[in-house]
Amino acid sequence: MATSAAVDIEAAKKAAAERAVQDHFDPNAKYVGIGSGTTIIYVVDAIKEKSTNPHIQFVPTGYQSRQVIVAAGLTPIAFDSLPSGEVLEVAFDGADEVDDELNCIKGGGACLFQEKLVAEKAKKFVCVADYRKDQSRLLTQWASIPIEVAPIAVHTVQSALVALGSSTPVVRNGILAKSGPLKTDQDFFIIDAPFKPLLTRADVASAADGDLGARTGKWGVEDLAERIKAITGVLEVGIFCGRNGLEAEAVGEHGGQKPVAVYFGMSDGTVKVKAATNA
Structure with missing residues (x-):
């Protein structure tokens, strides 16, 4: 019921x-x-x-x-x-x-x-x-950013995401874990990458440069989307x-x-x- x-x-x-x-x-x-x-x-x-x-x-x-x-x-x-x-x-x-x-x-x-x-x-x-x-901010309740990745590039992309400040980027499994990673309509994998809550344009405009980036793990929405999209092996990033x-x-x-x-x-x-x- x-x-x-x-x-x-x-x-x-x-x-x-x-x-x-x-x-x-x-x-x-x-x-x-x-x-x-x-x-x-x-x-x-x-x-x-x-x-x-x-x-x-x-x-x-x-x-x-x-x-x-x-x-x-x-x-x-x-x-x-x-x-x-x-x-x-x-x-x-x-x-x-x-x-x-x-x-x-x-x-x-x-x-x-x-x-x-x-x-x-x-x-x-x-x-x-x-x-x-x-x-009010992305990644407040939703825990991670979905990223569509070529299977051959999974480990490379995970390493690059950790360098950007993601704590534990993981490959998403299908409904049955024994069947392995979930595959998209393009036969790609999904990596779910946790980050700290993302900053809006207004937040970024009021922040000091040293408060942003991989060192602090604090990213503006658009900056992080661009950086993830630039990683070789990434097809698309789930930030719109x-x-x-x-x-x-x-x-x-x-x-x-x-x-x-x-x-x-x-x-x-x-x-x-x-x-x-x-x-």
Whole structure:
């Protein structure tokens, strides 16, 4: 029997998904991105209720999200099948944690590479989560940064992460430990790397240079993301930061890693919205 807390969390996810779809789903869109995770099931349900356009094609971030799209009777299209020059009207996805500046940690479900591809292909990324994911700084409750790594480079990457200040970066096992490391849709491994809580841009701006970096283990979100991504063998880092889609559009580009808005379903049934200043 489900506990009341579990029921509250599912109700919170559903409320956040319905509000996000109400605010950001355009029934006349050609292409829409659909992320991974339990919250996205409610997003797809809400889209199905609202959509009257059978011609919309939905781009999944992995196997699980494709199955959710198909089960809803909607039409999936592979990311690499998008016509040249086309972008997604919007991408809906969840997060493992979101900070005050809308930076996100993603990858708890091991789909971070494709999630980042889809987010950056959309005019705007809209994040949907429950109240547990709302924190002032990343790595407050969520313990580690997911990193997608080539299997042959695991030991090299782990050593480099320790040099950056991660205490015990470990390779994530599959559901059955005896089956070995979990494999992503790209047949890569996931390393989960713990770090101290990450600093926002505002934190970094007020810190002295000597207070940051591997010596102290204190990193700004964007700096650490760049350093990890630069390690040979790393495919992608589960930190979504930098520009959002609207900021990219303002300089003549499209797509950004950060959401333009995050919808948190709260335990009392309400929905809290954190929006970018330009949203």
